[in-house]
Amino acid sequence: MISDEVLDEVRALLAEREELGIRGLADRLGTADWADLVPRLDDDEVVALLANLPAEEIPELLEELEPEQTASVLHVLGRDKAADLLERMDPDDATDVLAEFDDDEAERLLQAMEPDDAAEIRELLPYPPDTAGGRMTPAFVAIAPDVRADDAIVMLRLVAEEAETIYYVYVLDAAERLLGVLSLHNLVLTRPDTPVSEVMVADPFRVRADTDQETAARLLTDNNLLALPVVDEHDKLLGIITQDDVADVLEEEATEDIERLGGSQPLDMPYRLASVPLLVRRRVGWLLFLFFAGLLTTQVLVSFETRLAEIQALTLFIPLIIGIGGNVGSQTVTTLVRAIAIGEVELRDVGWVLVKELSVGLLIGLLLGIAGFVRGGLSSGTQVGIVVGATIMAITVWSAAVAAVLPLVLRRLGADPAVVSAPFITTLVDATGLLIYLTVAGVVLQQV
Amino acid sequence: MISDEVLDEVRALLAEREELGIRGLADRLGTADWADLVPRLDDDEVVALLANLPAEEIPELLEELEPEQTASVLHVLGRDKAADLLERMDPDDATDVLAEFDDDEAERLLQAMEPDDAAEIRELLPYPPDTAGGRMTPAFVAIAPDVRADDAIVMLRLVAEEAETIYYVYVLDAAERLLGVLSLHNLVLTRPDTPVSEVMVADPFRVRADTDQETAARLLTDNNLLALPVVDEHDKLLGIITQDDVADVLEEEATEDIERLGGSQPLDMPYRLASVPLLVRRRVGWLLFLFFAGLLTTQVLVSFETRLAEIQALTLFIPLIIGIGGNVGSQTVTTLVRAIAIGEVELRDVGWVLVKELSVGLLIGLLLGIAGFVRGGLSSGTQVGIVVGATIMAITVWSAAVAAVLPLVLRRLGADPAVVSAPFITTLVDATGLLIYLTVAGVVLQQV
Numbered sequence: 001m002i003s004d005e006v007l008d009e010v011r012a013l014l015a016e017r018e019e020l021g022i023r024g025l026a027d028r029l030g031t032a033d034w035a036d037l038v039p040r041l042d043d044d045e046v047v048a049l050l051a052n053l054p055a056e057e058i059p060e061l062l063e064e065l066e067p068e069q070t071a072s073v074l075h076v077l078g079r080d081k082a083a084d085l086l087e088r089m090d091p092d093d094a095t096d097v098l099a100e101f102d103d104d105e106a107e108r109l110l111q112a113m114e115p116d117d118a119a120e121i122r123e124l125l126p127y128p129p130d131t132a133g134g135r136m137t138p139a140f141v142a143i144a145p146d147v148r149a150d151d152a153i154v155m156l157r158l159v160a161e162e163a164e165t166i167y168y169v170y171v172l173d174a175a176e177r178l179l180g181v182l183s184l185h186n187l188v189l190t191r192p193d194t195p196v197s198e199v200m201v202a203d204p205f206r207v208r209a210d211t212d213q214e215t216a217a218r219l220l221t222d223n224n225l226l227a228l229p230v231v232d233e234h235d236k237l238l239g240i241i242t243q244d245d246v247a248d249v250l251e252e253e254a255t256e257d258i259e260r261l262g263g264s265q266p267l268d269m270p271y272r273l274a275s276v277p278l279l280v281r282r283r284v285g286w287l288l289f290l291f292f293a294g295l296l297t298t299q300v301l302v303s304f305e306t307r308l309a310e311i312q313a314l315t316l317f318i319p320l321i322i323g324i325g326g327n328v329g330s331q332t333v334t335t336l337v338r339a340i341a342i343g344e345v346e347l348r349d350v351g352w353v354l355v356k357e358l359s360v361g362l363l364i365g366l367l368l369g370i371a372g373f374v375r376g377g378l379s380s381g382t383q384v385g386i387v388v389g390a391t392i393m394a395i396t397v398w399s400a401a402v403a404a405v406l407p408l409v410l411r412r413l414g415a416d417p418a419v420v421s422a423p424f425i426t427t428l429v430d431a432t433g434l435l436i437y438l439t440v441a442g443v444v445l446q447q448v
Numbered sequence: 449m450i451s452d453e454v455l456d457e458v459r460a461l462l463a464e465r466e467e468l469g470i471r472g473l474a475d476r477l478g479t480a481d482w483a484d485l486v487p488r489l490d491d492d493e494v495v496a497l498l499a500n501l502p503a504e505e506i507p508e509l510l511e512e513l514e515p516e517q518t519a520s521v522l523h524v525l526g527r528d529k530a531a532d533l534l535e536r537m538d539p540d541d542a543t544d545v546l547a548e549f550d551d552d553e554a555e556r557l558l559q560a561m562e563p564d565d566a567a568e569i570r571e572l573l574p575y576p577p578d579t580a581g582g583r584m585t586p587a588f589v590a591i592a593p594d595v596r597a598d599d600a601i602v603m604l605r606l607v608a609e610e611a612e613t614i615y616y617v618y619v620l621d622a623a624e625r626l627l628g629v630l631s632l633h634n635l636v637l638t639r640p641d642t643p644v645s646e647v648m649v650a651d652p653f654r655v656r657a658d659t660d661q662e663t664a665a666r667l668l669t670d671n672n673l674l675a676l677p678v679v680d681e682h683d684k685l686l687g688i689i690t691q692d693d694v695a696d697v698l699e700e701e702a703t704e705d706i707e708r709l710g711g712s713q714p715l716d717m718p719y720r721l722a723s724v725p726l727l728v729r730r731r732v733g734w735l736l737f738l739f740f741a742g743l744l745t746t747q748v749l750v751s752f753e754t755r756l757a758e759i760q761a762l763t764l765f766i767p768l769i770i771g772i773g774g775n776v777g778s779q780t781v782t783t784l785v786r787a788i789a790i791g792e793v794e795l796r797d798v799g800w801v802l803v804k805e806l807s808v809g810l811l812i813g814l815l816l817g818i819a820g821f822v823r824g825g826l827s828s829g830t831q832v833g834i835v836v837g838a839t840i841m842a843i844t845v846w847s848a849a850v851a852a853v854l855p856l857v858l859r860r861l862g863a864d865p866a867v868v869s870a871p872f873i874t875t876l877v878d879a880t881g882l883l884i885y886l887t888v889a890g891v892v893l894q895q896v
Contacts, residue, residue, distance in 0.1 A: 004796065157637050166633055167615060167674075184632055185614055189605050221695035226615075226674070243691045247669035247698055254702035255786050261706065262782025262870060263775055271787040272797075276807045283779050284812055290775050291819055297767035298823070308763060315756060315763050319745035319878050322767055326774065327711055327738050327871040331731050334710025338703050339719040348452065349720075359724045364732055371739055375746070422710060422870045423775040430767050 002033050007040060014041070014048045022052035026061075034064045039272065043076050050077060059088040062097075068273050071100035074109075083112035090164065091117070092137040092239075095124040124239075132216040133209030135249065136230040136239030139164040142172045143196060145179055150192035152182070165242055168227050171200050177235045178206060183226075206231050209238055216241055217249040218343070257341050260416065261334055263290070263423035290423055296431035297322075304438040313380035314441055317372075317388050318434070324368060325395040325433040326426035332357055332403035333425045340407055340417045347412040353404050361400030362393075369393035387444045391437045398436065399429045450481050455488060462489070462496045470500035474509075482512045487720065491524045498525060507536040510545075516721050519548035522557075531560035538612065539565070540585040540687075543572040572687075580664040581657030583697065584678040584687030587612040590620045591644060593627055598640035604632070613690050616675045619648050625683045626654060631674075654679050657686055664689055665697040666791075705789050708864065709782055711738070711871035738871055744879035745770075752886040761828035762889055765820075765836050766882070772816060773843040773881040774874030780805055780851035781873045788855055788865045795860040801852050809848030810841075817841035835892045839885045846884065847877045 006029075013021040029037065038046060038061070050058060050073070062070045062085060074082035074097065086094045086109065098106045098121060110118040120138055127133025141163045143152055156166050169187065171180040180200030190199045206229045207216045220228040220241060227240045256266040265282040267274045274282075301308065308314055336353070339345040345353060372392040377385025403425045407417035454477075461469040477485065486494060486509070498506060498521070510518045510533060522530035522545065534542045534557060546554045546569060558566040568586055575581025589611050591600055604614050617635065619628040628648030638647045654677045655664045668676040668689060675688045704714040713730040715722050722730075749756065756762055784801070787793040793801060820840040825833025851873045855865035 153636060160633070160637055184636065185608070188601060188632065188636060189608055217695075221692060224692045226691070243674070244669060244672045246695050247665075250695055250698050250702070251790060254698070254706075255790070258702075258706055258709065258782050258786045261709065262779050264779045264783065267783070270792055271783060272792055276804060276811070279804070279808045280811050283776075283808070284815065287772070287775055287779075287812060287816060288819070291768075291772060291816055294768045294771045295823060297771070298764050298827070301764045301767070302827070305760065305764075309760055312753065312757055315766075316746050316749045316753075318763075318766055319749070319770055319882065320739075320742045323742045323745070323875055323878055324735070324739060326874060327735055328731075330869075330871050330874075331710050331712045331734075334706050335712065335715070335719060338706045342699060342703070344718055344720055356724060356727070360727045360731070363724070363728050364735060367732065368735060368739055371736075375743060379746075379750075421778075423778050426774060426778075426874065427771055430771055434767065 002029065002036050007037065010037065011041070011045065014045045017048060017052070019052050022049060023054060025049075026053060026057040034061045035066070035069075038065055038073065039069055046073055047076055058085060059090075062089055063093045066270055066273065067093075067096040067100050068269060070097045079109060079112055083109055086121075087113050087117040090137055091120040091124060091139065092135065095121050095134075096129060098125065099129065127209055130213050130252075131209065132207045132211040132213060132228075132230045132241060133238065135213050135216065135241050135245050136209070137164045137242070138239045140170055140227075140229070140237070140240040141166055141168075142170045142176075142237065145171050145173070145195065145197035145200075147196050148192065149187050149190045149194045149196060149199065152187055152196055156184070156187075164240065165227050168240070169196070170229060170237055170240075171196055172237055175234075176237055178204070178229055178231055178237045180204060181229070204229065206235075207241075208233065213249045214253045217246045217253075221246050221250075253341075257337065257418045260418035261337055261421050263287075263421040286421070286423065290427045293427045294430065297434055300431055300434040300438070307438060307442065311384075311441070311445065313376075313384050314387070314438070316380070317376060317384075318437070321372075321388065321391055321395060321437055322430045322433045324372075324392055325399040325429035326422075328361065328364065328396050329399040329403040329425035329429050330422035332361075332400050333407060333420055333422060336404055336407050337418050337420065340411055345408070347408050350405060350408050353408065354401065357400045357404035358397060361397040364400075365393040365396030368396060383445055387437075387441045390444070391433075391440045394436050394440065395429065395433045398432065399425070402428065402432075450477065450484050455485065458485065459489070459493065462493045465496060465500070467500050470497060471502055473497075474501060474505040482509045483514070483517075486513055486521065487517055494521055495524055506533060507538075510537055511541045514718055514721060515541075515544040515548050516717055518545045527557060527560055531557055534569075535561050535565040538585055538587065539568040539572060540583065543569050543582075544577060546573065547577065575657055578661050578700075579657065580655045580659040580661060580676075580678045580689060581686065583661050583664065583689050583693050584657070585612045585690070586687045588618055588675075588677075588685070588688040589614055589616070590618045590624075590685065593619050593621070593643065593645035593648075595644050596640065597635050597638045597642045597644060597647065600630070600635055600644055604635075612688065613675050616688070617644070618677060618685055618688075619644055620685055623682075624685055626652070626677055626679055626685045628652060629677070652677065654683075655689075656681065661697045662701045665694045665701075669694050669698075701789075705785065705866045708866035709785055709869050711735075711869040734869070734871065738875045741875045742878065745882055748879055748882040748886070752882075755886060755890065759832075759889070759893065761824075761832050762835070762886070764828070765824060765832075766885070769820075769836065769839055769843060769885055770878045770881045772820075772840055773847040773877035774870075776809065776812065776844050777847040777851040777873035777877050778870035780808075780848050781855060781868055781870060784852055784855050785865050785868065788859055793856070795856050798853060798856050801856065802849065805848045805852035806845060809845040812848075813841040813844030816844060831893055835885075835889045838892070839881075839888045842884050842888065843877065843881045846880065847873070850876065850880075 141159055160166050167184045169182045173179055180202040181204040182196055182200045186199050205219055205223055209230050209232055227242045229237055230239045232238055259266045263286050267282055369389040369392045373385045373389030376388030407420045410420055411417040589607055608614050615632045617630045621627055628650040629652040630644055630648045634647050653667060653671055657678050657680055675690045677685055678687045680686055707714045711734050715730055817837040817840045821833045821837030824836030855868045858868055859865040
């Protein structure tokens with residue numbers, strides 16, 4: 001994050017078109033700072049910045065921005081300049097930016113680009129951004145199996161500028177099918193006249209282009225790779241996913257899970273760029289569903305209306321009791337959904353998970369139940385105390401069990417387990433918890 | 449994840465001490481599968497597995513396990529065998545494992561190890577595991593500034609086996625202070641007789657050993673580095689953090705945030721390894737706090753007891769109304785806490801964040817308020833309908849505002865914003881929401 005002082009200084013430079021000062025910015029600011037700076041400038045300032053920065057800095061700057069931000073910067077700059085810049089970005093990043101334009105404008109931009117660069121992007125455009133194909137770059141280094149190690153190094157020197165990584169070299173057959181991979185490490189440490197087919201790792205890890213980006217990222221990171229090849233259905237090498245994509249993918253997926261657990265649909269874009277209508281759309285669906293589910297609580301209370309009227313004290317503890325159920329459910333469901341997301345727990349584990357959560361629920365229920373008994377007893381007599389305490393125990397165990405089992409079952413049914421959000425469990429436990437409360441009250445106070 | 453069939457087959461091999469079959473396992477299972485397999489075996493089976501696996505596979509297996517798992521495996525194997533294996537693990541991983549033993553046993557294990565290996569671990573032990581120092585490995589490659597590029601490559605060949613990465617070579621002065629970094633990439637592509645000081649990147653990114661691991665991981669990934677040097681207060685190079693640590697760090701931090709948002713303290717270990725008493729300890733603190741905070745709802749209801757007795761219908765909508773407040777608060781707080789965690793939003797943004805969330809709250813409140821008016825009106829007459837509708841609107845806006853501002857303020861006060869969990873906001877909105885509800889009821893029904 002850049003400080004407010006730096007921002008003010010940059011703005012002053014831009015306002016005065018201080019060419020040298022603006023050029024100097026590229027040296028003073030880290031690449032990550034651009035993503036922070038650019039959204040805080042207005043359109044004129046962005047144009048002034050891009051007009052004065054050294055040409056070679058600009059693609060690097062654009063790659064640090066979110067695709068939405070880059071698209072709006074390009075929009076300000078006009079089509080020819082935009083096409084120029086797109087040519088100089090990494091093709092995978094340029095593709096994400098083009099996907100932000102409507103189809104007609106994207107097509108016009110592609111036609112304004114050099115045919116070679118445009119062709120690379122056209123190949124990437126069909127893959128959804130959250131798949132391996134959408135993440136990959138075609139800028140890999142490939143050689144034939146009969147090349148010698150020293151010749152391979154010479155070839156590497158020639159393409160070093162263009163390639164996304166030269167630490168891995170892919171060995172392909174005549175039909176561009178993936179035969180093996182060599183690390184620069186291997187190439188440097190091997191005898192110069194060895195054919196690469198002898199030192200390559202044959203049949204390396206790879207993913208199909210339609211593989212989910214999270215699966216690809218985990219394969220890459222679990223096996224300590226620097227890059228992962230992406231192939232089509234005939235095993236033809238299409239591109240590679242590199243280590244620096246992994247952090248982005250994992251962050252994106254964690255953000256989605258967190259948003260779902262909080263009870264909204266994922267924004268799929270940075271919060272600061274999300275408009276009010278978008279935020280409403282992402283949140284209102286679940287809220288309406290939960291509103292209607294919440295109406296069940298009203299039904300439960302209507303059906304016990306007489307009992308509530310006779311024993312006023314029962315009403316006093318309703319929010320406390322259902323609140324505890326919601327809290328326990330929320331703790332349990334977030335822990336479980338996360339454990340499922342990182343592959344630690346799956347449906348076959350439902351047995352021990354349930355035993356574990358029931359034990360935890362029992363112990364916590366005992367403690368909170370005693371506290372509830374004391375509080376209820378103090379204000380409304382022993383009998384109400386017993387009702388409150390016993391209900392809290394029962395709700396705690398019930399809530400832990402539901403929150404432990406539901407995400408696993410949903411996962412089994414093919415749904416995303418994060419659909420069982422904290423608000424979902426809370427609402428479910430609200431209605432069922434009231435039923436438990438008023439039934440226990442009936443039994444203890446002999447009014448069934 | 450390995451399938452149940454594979455597990456059964458492995459168990460059969462182990463039961464029969466099928467030496468060849470067990471040896472073959474290392475080829476059939478990916479390294480990531482070990483982490484899944486080992487915890488599902490009992491102690492005898494683990495011993496049989498380690499006794500029969502080729503010696504060179506074992507450290508690799510142990511590195512894939514969680515430190516707690518490795519520690520318990522080592523415990524089963526006995527001290528001498530354990531010391532042997534610790535020597536052959538990467539020193540940073542071995543340090544994490546040793547930290548799981550009590551101090552006396554750790555010391556005995558260190559004394560049973562080769563002095564060199566033990567010394568490396570002793571240097572790493574003082575750094576907490578969630579700092580750059582705790583994550584780093586001392587297995588980096590360092591050279592003096594006057595070495596020639598071709599000699600550097602020769603040196604690399606000698607240490608290639610030991611080093612964690614040979615893609616970066618660090619250039620140090622006589623006092624081991626960090627002068628610059630060279631990539632293998634640069635070394636290979638430069639003229640053989642160039643001194644490394646001419647091709648190195650001078651004054652590279654670095655972190656101090658006490659830097660938070662998340663800060664280090666983000667610096668590494670934001671600047672697309674393969675490794676990040678870790679230095680002491682005199683700029684002496686202590687170790688490096690490599691790309692493959694980034695995914696672990698980011699996952700760990702996301703898991704912590706998710707657990708906090710759900711209302712528990714982070715487990716700091718995999719769910720499947722967490723015992724029931726540990727789970728209780730991590731959850732019960734917040735639950736007790738929320739229990740006492742929840743007692744406020746009882747206070748509010750007590751002070752409005754007469755009004756509730758007179759207008760029975762009011763009670764029916766209590767869970768529905770406070771439920772909506774909790775749901776809106778939960779959505780908002782999770783989105784905000786995540787945006788703060790990934791550095792998108794900070795305190796200076798409180799203005800536009802509040803405007804955004806108030807706008808969202810108003811729009812959603814209007815919609816849910818109308819739904820509440822209809823439901824309340826249908827069952828209990830227009831006046832109650834107005835009370836329910838107006839309260840839902842007010843609570844939605846209030847809840848969104850509180851959930852937007854609190855995490856930012858807490859962050860400012862130096863607390864972790866994820867302390868404002870979904871249950872925390874829900875409980876806060878429960879009590880204040882009831883106050884709003886019964887006050888609105890007083891005004892509309894003219895019973896103030």
